[in-house]
């Protein structure tokens with residue numbers, strides 16, 4: 193299975209506009225306030241740091257933020273934005289550093305872009321290894337939305353306004369818990385196609401994978417304002433700590 197998905201120039205040049213339309217700029221303050229509570233004013237590592245949407249404002253609150261990303265184009269966006277955040281090119285499924293962090297976090301569904309169970313486990317293992325003794329791992333992840341597939345296919349409407357129509361076309365690969373997807377973004381007379389593959393995971397499987405690498409669930413919320421995680425939740429924010437002996 194092709195697991196080499198990388199945000200290319202097309203993704204990067206549309207990322208900030210998409211994140212805004214998707215409501216992810218509007219919630220940055222809440223995201224950062226949540227993460228700051230777990231960073232003990234010390235150090236944090238972001239997995240899939242992107243353009244620094246979260247890392248930059250978190251670093252402006254005095255947290256020493258570092259990050260990993262495998263996309264040159266996204267790292268360039270980050271570099272244009274700040275020199276406060278140290279970031280390096282790497283795969284979040286397999287990284288090592290001597291540094292230990294108070295907080296490691298992986299937000300905005302980045303974790304599901306690791307399209308195999310092995311890659312997801314490797315990511316959790318790498319993250320656990322770089323946490324300090326009291327360190328915390330935070331993962332923000334959508335609840336799988338598997339309703340509405342017909343013959344293994346579904347198209348959803350992500351956003352519509354006067355200028356933009358953004359659709360998401362999915363094909364289900366149930367053996368691998370993968371959705372093979374393309375964002376189709378129509379604006380004016382142009383259409384952009386932004387493909388990706390993702391592995392969906394229910395929260396209990398995520399907990400089981402975390403337990404395999406020595407982490408245990410400490411808290412789970414339905415949003416960054418610490419709303420309850422319920423059967424109606426569309427995503428969860430899961431907080432893991434080292435398993436107590």
Ligand SMILES: C[S@@+](CC[C@H](N)C(=O)[O-])C[C@H]1O[C@@H](n2cnc3c(N)ncnc32)[C@H](O)[C@@H]1O
Pocket residue numbers: 197198199211238239240241242243244245246260261262263266282283284285299300301302305306
């Ligand atoms: C949805 S964006 C999130 C960016 C940023 N974390 C945010 O919240 O705005 C996913 C990011 O993860 C990066 N990424 C995806 N797979 C990766 C991998 N295997 N290793 C490192 N970075 C990865 C992408 O290049 C992209 O910057």
